Amino acid sequence: MNDYPFRALIVDDEVPVRDELALLLQEHHFMVETAADGEEGLQKLLTDEFDVAVVDLKMPKMGGLEMIRKADAKEIDTYVVILTGHGDREDAITALRLQNTVKEWFDKPILDDDAFAQRVKEVAEGVPLDEVSKILSKLPPTIQV
Numbered sequence: 001m002n003d004y005p006f007r008a009l010i011v012d013d014e015v016p017v018r019d020e021l022a023l024l025l026q027e028h029h030f031m032v033e034t035a036a037d038g039e040e041g042l043q044k045l046l047t048d049e050f051d052v053a054v055v056d057l058k059m060p061k062m063g064g065l066e067m068i069r070k071a072d073a074k075e076i077d078t079y080v081v082i083l084t085g086h087g088d089r090e091d092a093i094t095a096l097r098l099q100n101t102v103k104e105w106f107d108k109p110i111l112d113d114d115a116f117a118q119r120v121k122e123v124a125e126g127v128p129l130d131e132v133s134k135i136l137s138k139l140p141p142t143i144q145v
Contacts, residue, residue, distance in 0.1 A: 004029055004030060004031035005029060006029065006030045006031070006051045006052065006121065006124040006125075007030065007031045007032075007033075007048075007049065007050045007051050007052075007124075008025050008030045008031070008032050008033075008050060008051065008052050008053070008054060008120065008124065009032075009033050009034070009035060009041060009044055009045065009048075009050045009052075009053040009054070009078070010022055010025070010032060010033070010034045010035070010053075010054045011034070011035045011036075011037070011038065011040070011041035011053060011054065011055045011056060011059070011064065011067065012034075012036075012054075012055075012056040012059070012083065013036055013037055013056065013059040013060055014056070015036075017056070017083075017108065017109075018034045018036070019034075021054060021110070022034055024113050024116070024117055025054075025117060025120065027117075028117040028118075028120075028121060030120075030121075030124070033048070033050075036059075037059045037060055037061040037062060038055075038059055038061060038062030038063055038064055038066055038067030039061045039062045039067075041053065041055065041062075041064075041067050042062065042067045042070055042071060045071050045074075045076045045078055046071075046074065046076065049078075050078045051078070051079070051124035051125075051126075052078065052079050052080070052081060052120055052123050052124040053071075053078050053079070053080050053081070054080075054081045054083060054120060055067060055068060055080055055081070055082055055083065056082075056083045056084075056085075056108070057082055057083065057084055057085075057088050057091050057092065057095070058085055058088060064082060064083075064095075065091060065094070065095050068080055068095060068101065068102060071101070072100070072101055076101075077101075078101065079101055079102075079103050079123045079124065079126070080095075080101050080102045080103065080123075081102075081103065081104045081105065081106065081119070081120055081123055082095055082096075082102060082104070082105035082106070083105070083106055083107075083108050083110075084105055084106070084107055084108065085107075085108050089107075092105040103123045104119055104120075104123055106119075
């Protein structure tokens with residue numbers, strides 16, 4: 001059995017944050033890659049597949065929101081969990097409203113590692129079961145699974 005059923009990309013300009021989150025997600029059975037800014041993160045999203053990207057909003061070169069918008073424009077199919085520092089909540093709310101791929105946000109520092117890892121796993125798993133049921137209920141009876 002594969003020890004790493006999910007692939008995560010962590011995009012944050014702070015090395016300690018990147019390293020801590022990478023270790024945490026690896027402990028929760030994620031294969032993890034990291035990027036130091038939005039430009040590097042976007043490049044990795046363009047060249048590889050990830051189930052989820054954990055993205056800081058405020059970074060040099062290219063911020064998280066710009067990276068997410070560019071990834072969406074390229075139709076990259078990766079769900080996103082946003083990390084926000086103090087005072088970035090407005091940007092997080094904007095991202096949640098504007099981008100279909102953004103599924104969650106957390107304030108930094110992460111206060112509950114297990115809750116964070118569990119939520120990232122749920123996002124990586126994709127469409128919630130209640131949404132799948134809703135979609136399936138709208139299919140004609142001859143097509144339903």
